[in-house]
Amino acid sequence: MTKSNPTLIVIEDDPSIRGFLRTSLTAQHFQVFEAKTGKQGIIEASVRKPDLVILDLGLPDMEGVEVIKAIRSWSALPIIILSARSHEQQKIEALDAGADDYLSKPFSFGELLARIRVGLRHALRSGEALATEVFQTGPLKVDLHHRIVYVNDAEVHLTPIQYRLLCVMIKHAGKVLTQQHILKEVWGPSYQENAHYLRIYMSQLRQKLEHDPSQPKFLLTESGVGYRLKV
Amino acid sequence: MTKSNPTLIVIEDDPSIRGFLRTSLTAQHFQVFEAKTGKQGIIEASVRKPDLVILDLGLPDMEGVEVIKAIRSWSALPIIILSARSHEQQKIEALDAGADDYLSKPFSFGELLARIRVGLRHALRSGEALATEVFQTGPLKVDLHHRIVYVNDAEVHLTPIQYRLLCVMIKHAGKVLTQQHILKEVWGPSYQENAHYLRIYMSQLRQKLEHDPSQPKFLLTESGVGYRLKV
DNA sequence: CAGAATTTTAACGAAATTTTTACAGCGTTT
DNA sequence: AAACGCTGTAAAAATTTCGTTAAAATTCTG
Numbered sequence: 167m168t169k170s171n172p173t174l175i176v177i178e179d180d181p182s183i184r185g186f187l188r189t190s191l192t193a194q195h196f197q198v199f200e201a202k203t204g205k206q207g208i209i210e211a212s213v214r215k216p217d218l219v220i221l222d223l224g225l226p227d228m229e230g231v232e233v234i235k236a237i238r239s240w241s242a243l244p245i246i247i248l249s250a251r252s253h254e255q256q257k258i259e260a261l262d263a264g265a266d267d268y269l270s271k272p273f274s275f276g277e278l279l280a281r282i283r284v285g286l287r288h289a290l291r292s293g294e295a296l297a298t299e300v301f302q303t304g305p306l307k308v309d310l311h312h313r314i315v316y317v318n319d320a321e322v323h324l325t326p327i328q329y330r331l332l333c334v335m336i337k338h339a340g341k342v343l344t345q346q347h348i349l350k351e352v353w354g355p356s357y358q359e360n361a362h363y364l365r366i367y368m369s370q371l372r373q374k375l376e377h378d379p380s381q382p383k384f385l386l387t388e389s390g391v392g393y394r395l396k397v
Numbered sequence: 398m399t400k401s402n403p404t405l406i407v408i409e410d411d412p413s414i415r416g417f418l419r420t421s422l423t424a425q426h427f428q429v430f431e432a433k434t435g436k437q438g439i440i441e442a443s444v445r446k447p448d449l450v451i452l453d454l455g456l457p458d459m460e461g462v463e464v465i466k467a468i469r470s471w472s473a474l475p476i477i478i479l480s481a482r483s484h485e486q487q488k489i490e491a492l493d494a495g496a497d498d499y500l501s502k503p504f505s506f507g508e509l510l511a512r513i514r515v516g517l518r519h520a521l522r523s524g525e526a527l528a529t530e531v532f533q534t535g536p537l538k539v540d541l542h543h544r545i546v547y548v549n550d551a552e553v554h555l556t557p558i559q560y561r562l563l564c565v566m567i568k569h570a571g572k573v574l575t576q577q578h579i580l581k582e583v584w585g586p587s588y589q590e591n592a593h594y595l596r597i598y599m600s601q602l603r604q605k606l607e608h609d610p611s612q613p614k615f616l617l618t619e620s621g622v623g624y625r626l627k628v
Numbered sequence: 629c630a631g632a633a634t635t636t637t638a639a640c641g642a643a644a645t646t647t648t649t650a651c652a653g654c655g656t657t658t
Numbered sequence: 659a660a661a662c663g664c665t666g667t668a669a670a671a672a673t674t675t676c677g678t679t680a681a682a683a684t685t686c687t688g
Contacts, residue, residue, distance in 0.1 A: 242522060254505045254507050254508055257508050257511060258508060258511040261508075261514065262511055262514060267498065267515075274485045276485050276489050277488050279489075280489040280492040283492065284496075284497060284498075288519055291473060292522055312572045312573060312625075313573035313619070313622070314571075314573070325620070325621065325645055325646085326621040326622055326645080326646095327645080327646075360647090361664095362665095363646090363647080365664090365666060366646095366647090366666085366667085368665095369665095369666055369667060369668095370667095372666090373667090379666095379667095380666090387666095389664070390664075556635080557634080558634080591636090593676090596677060596678085597636090597678085598635095599676095600676090600677055600678060600679095603677090604678095610677095610678095611677090618675095618676070618677090620645070620675065620676070621645070621646095621674085
């Protein structure tokens with residue numbers, strides 16, 4: 167799942183091709199695990215939590231289609247087929263069993279890489295729904311992905327500028343921000359004169375977010391300088 | 398949008414291949430629309446709301462890669478490339494531009510069908526159609542498979558746009574969607590100016606779905622930002 | 629082709645938000 | 659103590675955004 171080093175599993179019985187894929191893919195900064203048989207491959211796929219599987223259909227111990235079905239029974243991770251056999255029926259069976267792509271040997275390594283990128287792209291897109299950014303400190307919770315603010319688990323409505331202001335404070339949480347800086351980020355560079363806007367909206371935010379707006383616990387004033395969000 | 402008849406768009410300038418694809422794919426119960434040029438293809442892709450695009454790279458009016466990028470700028474729908482040119486570099490460029498698959502001519506029709514099924518499977522899993530077959534919150538129930546909407550178990554009729562709007566809201570339920578985003582998904586990328594459409598149709602939806610349309614409980618507006626479906 | 633359903637266009641009052649204006653508190657300086 | 663700079667709050671006016679209605683144009687359907 168890490169962006170920098172996707173994990174691949176290569177299920178291939180031919181030692182020379184396996185070696186070639188290992189060295190070439192590792193050179194491309196993939197984390198590569200290997201399996202020589204279908205059974206071993208299924209186990210690896212379940213244990214290693216890979217981002218993508220490369221599967222040779224010509225395995226000695228079981229039919230390639232069975233390997234695909236086994237993996238598909240519990241996961242939707244991308245599977246790319248490599249095969250010496252390039253009969254149409256073979257391809258169709260593999261794709262319908264759940265494979266995402268099919269390359270016939272001899273294949274070009276550049277094309278394989280491109281198709282791996284396609285597979286990873288798909289996985290990224292279908293998994294990103296789970297990645298929810300949430301900022302939390304004390305009773306304040308901000309769901310940045312859904313754009314919803316909670317105080318003590320009760321929803322609080324913020325106007326666009328109020329929300330933008332809060333986001334800027336969260337972005338630089340813990341640091342003291344000058345009024346100039348905040349004005350520029352929230353209202354734009356031409357509003358740097360209007361420092362009183364900031365006081366008005368900061369007051370509004372405190373009314374909505376702080377337990378006692380006159381004794382703020384998060385949105386603190388640094389007199390003469392600006393504001394800071396305590397974490 | 399119905400499960401039985403997926404919609405395809407074929408972007409191909411060669412009349413004989415276009416004709417062949419039309420008759421063959423229609424025989425497979427696909428709804429087929431055609432375009433002879435890249436420009437026309439981009440328009441069709443935005444207007445027809447297809448489930449998948451089949452694109453010939455050798456178009457007369459513009460580079461195939463540009464067509465891919467144009468569609469990718471607003472949609473993630475599956476794109477399968479057909480091409481007479483089968484140079485490795487060409488394939489890699491197309492795949493990295495956002496294409497999901499690449500077939501070199503001459504191609505086998507059975508394989509094309511299998512790869513179309515792969516593309517539709519992906520789309521089904523990660524977007525257009527939702528994970529759940531039935532969405533429910535409070536008195537609102539939407540049977541996405543049969544395209545039927547209920548309020549307090551009474552069937553409610555929605556026009557095509559009303560239904561599509563509701564589906565987009567359901568797809569991103571709980572999240573605040575910008576007007577831009579909704580307009581792009583429901584009307585297409587060229588409608589981003591027409592924010593008033595959204596107000597009209599949102600009003601219509603509320604009239605039909607909410608108990609008290611003036612005090613909505615599900616279809617909430619985030620003034621200055623957009624809308625969100627509360628779950 | 630006619631009638632119905634739907635989408636698009638146009639218009640206007642209502643609501644929400646931003647901006648303006650005004651004033652009070654508080655510590656420091658003169 | 660009055661004056662000053664800086665800050666916080668409240669309420670108004672101005673502006674933007676939103677909701678609703680109705681009629682015109684278009685598309686669908688039999």
